[in-house]
Amino acid sequence: MTILPRTPLLALAAAAFTLIGATGAQAQGQPLKVGLMLPYTGTFAALGTAIENGFRLYVNEQGGKLGGRSIEFVKVDDESDPAKATDNVNKLVKRDNVDVIIGTVHSGVAMAMAKVAKDSNTLLIVPNAGADAVTGPMCAPNIFRSSFSNWQPGYAMGEVVAKRGHKKVVTITWKYAAGDESVRGFKDAFEKAGGQVVKELNLPFPNVEFQALLTEIAATKPDAVYTFFAGGGAVKFVKDYAAAGLKRSIPLYGAGFLTDGTLEAQGADADGLMTTLHYADAMNTPRDNQFRLEYAKAYKLQPDVYAVQGYDAAQMLGVGLAATKGDVSKKAEFAAAVQKARIDSPRGAFTVSKAHNPVQDIYLRQVSGKENKLVGVATKALADPARGCRM
Structure with missing residues (x-):
């Protein structure tokens, strides 16, 4: 029987181990x-x-x-x-x-x-x-x-609107994922607190022809309106809402992007608006x-x-x-x-x-001049429900 020498095999194994170790060290x-x-x-x-x-x-x-x-x-x-x-x-x-x-x-x-x-x-x-x-x-x-998550600011505002005594709300947003998810969060909290969303209005993204929907809001006469718009759409919606005379009679609330990065263009029409987000300007x-x-x-x-x-x-x-x-x-x-x-x-x-996803405080902010000023914490340590996550 022939016995093969072990030294070369051990040397080979040692060399391989050294190579792996060197590669790891090199990567670091x-x-x-x-x-x-x-x-x-x-x-x-x-x-x-x-x-x-x-x-x-x-x-x-x-x-x-x-x-x-x-x-x-x-x-x-x-x-x-x-x-x-x-x-x-x-x-x-x-x-x-x-x-x-x-x-x-x-x-x-x-x-x-x-x-x-x-x-x-x-x-x-x-x-x-x-x-x-x-x-x-x-x-x-x-x-x-x-x-x-889009759900988080919406949910926090649902709690705020309910605590402020509003019972019947109309929602309005673009018909796309961000708008749908924001409205879903709002409804989850608002309806849990006994409120009722009487109408869900939307229009195709990025359409900004709001007049017909604003007329519908005026005819419905809700206690308040909740909205999700951002960028140029947010600017036009806020200005059109005020121009239609609705700002004086029906309070408008929104997810924070309604007034983030848009205040310069919205001007006085945004003054006093309340929004919810995980950060404020001050x-x-x-x-x-x-x-x-x-x-x-x-x-x-x-x-x-x-x-x-x-x-x-x-x-x-x-x-x-x-x-x-x-x-x-x-x-x-x-x-x-x-x-x-x-x-x-x-x-x-x-x-x-x-x-x-962050588990975080969502803040209530109010527009004052060119700032979204901190009013207080709308919801503490809010966790997204992570529906559908299997991990």
Whole structure:
């Protein structure tokens, strides 16, 4: 019987182990590739820039490193176009081999991003898009959100409107996911408190011909109106609502985007309007004051909710990377660390649910001049119900 010498086999095994160890160490020494898939042109360009600014501000505060790794950015303009979303996110994953993706603003684009991230097991942190499905049916161990679900501000306002004694409400929004989900959140809280939504009015996105619907509101004579509009649509709706004489007789309430980034154009027609969101223009806390000061120094601009969400996306990434010593392949350890963390945000500290959506205070704000001023907390530590999440 011939006995083969063992030394070469042991040497081979040792060499293989050394190679694996060296590869892991080498990966830790390399920059972390962060893919920014945000709108850099078009209607939402300013929002994409604010998110990136906030993200970079936090990284710079950490000396340019997260989890011991320097950051290399790769940018793709998503153009807020869902038709281009899959190709764009695949460029980051397959061509650029990014370690993590940060994006985006538009919910339709974010849904495509979430599918690719889920299929490829790439880390994704959503710094704005509120589509409920991202942390609902599309939830996954590698998908996180640093902003809100569309349901959350709606639910908080439902509680506010009920507490203010209104019994019958008309809702009005564009007929698309964000509007539908915001109204659903409002109804969940308002009807639970005994209120009744007597009519749900909507029009196709991005139509802004409101007159016929405003006439219907006037004829219905509800106690109040709840709405979800954003951007140019929000500007026109607020102005048309006031012009129709409704502001004087039927109180108007909305999700925060009705008056965020729109007050300059809305002018006096927005004065006094109440909205709900997870941030206000004057939180006046030491944490927020410091953030606003550093942001203004860095970018010569005042930060908004989008900058906060970008900043907190970087904070969440930093928490996960610290726990895994910069190793993004350890998805379970990354997720466990983020779920255990208390994120020290300018909006106020928040935690992250099992579905990876912020559990956060939603604030009641009132328009005064050019600011959404803090009135108080509408709902404390509000968690999205994460309907359909199986994780």
